[in-house]
Amino acid sequence: MGLEDRIQVDSGLFGATAEQLLARVRAIDRSVTSVLVIGHNPGLQDLAVDLASADPKAATELGEKFPTGAMAVVLVDGDSWSDLSSERAHVASVIVPRQLRS
DSSP states (O other): OOOGGGOOOOGGGTTOOHHHHHHHHHTSOTTOOOOOOOOOTTHHHHHHHHHTTTSHHHHHHHHHOOOTTOEEEEEEOSSSGGGOSGGGEEEEEEEOGGGSOO
């Protein structure tokens, strides 16, 4: 995919809380336009729920079920990752493994 020079492995994300994950994302340079965070629950699910809190339906759905291998696509309105908050985030979609075709 040509991303070798753009991948960062951060061992501190293993077992990180939602607050720690959010702090790490907020520290990303503003020149980066998209980010894929791969982590573990409950931190990743909690972060998705927190970012979706402006949309009660999405927050409830994420809180009820976010299985291993799930992905939440979050769109952010802002000029900088440091602005990331539930007020500036919108959960565009949630994909769970059973939706994927083999």
